Amino acid sequence: MSTIRISRTHFPVTALGPGPRFGVWMQGCPLACAGCMSLDTWDADAGTELAVADLLDRWVDALARGAEGITVSGGEPLAQPGPLRAFLAAVDRTRSGLRPAPDILLYTGYELTELDSAQRAAAALADVLVTGRFLAGQPTRLVWRGSANQRMVLQTDLGRRRYAASVDLTPERAPLQVESDQAGVWIVGTPRRGTLSRLERGLRHRGLDPDAVTWRPE
Ligand code: SF4
Secondary structure (H helix, E strand, O other), X not given: OOEEEEEEEEEEEOOOOOOOEEEEEXXXXXXXXXXXXXXXXXXXXXXXXXXXXXXXXXXHHHHHOOOOEEEEEOOOHHHOHHHHHHHHHHHHHHOOOOOOOOEEEEEEOOOHHHOOHHHHHHHOOOOEEEEOOOOOOOOOOOOOOOOXXXXXXXXXXXXXXXXXXXXXXXXXXXXXXXXXXXXXXXXXXXXXXXXXXXXXXXXXXXXXXXXXXXOOOO
């Protein structure tokens, strides 16, 4: 069984896709968008390497605890197209017969036209893709997207059923989760412009160390 390199997993994720979700952040990103808030996921040799089967066990556990979908982000998931394809194919098998079926949402910094055949094969297993670099100069209010250039691509009937109303949705507030672990404080979601600096001020106000957040360079 192949291995896959991840930054972390989390359940429940409530700020990247509909319903309570299992979140996977993959390790390694060659795209280096200015203003990226996932700097800790850039190094392709960092993070944790684990068997695809072990990652699948985490998903199955989340499914038993009520996950309504899976969100794969990063890092750049399509920098590991083979392991990602194996993982998503295995996820797909676990949802056979489940009603309602959990959906697969995949984030990539690539445009569809940039993908090679291995990347296209992995991306094809997602119900919904969010594509494109994060461009700090193009802020957006669109739900689950970090910048206005990013496109939500509905690839399956399930994706169309669950996400059609979200393609142009601009909620009053961007959904956001703040989590903490041994590595420090990290964010789930696509914060709007100014949110991270407000959050850092809030942490400082509460006597917490904003240098320990994951979105700032070491
Ligand atoms: S693609 Fe995503 S993880 Fe990679 S640099 Fe851009 S925003 Fe960061």
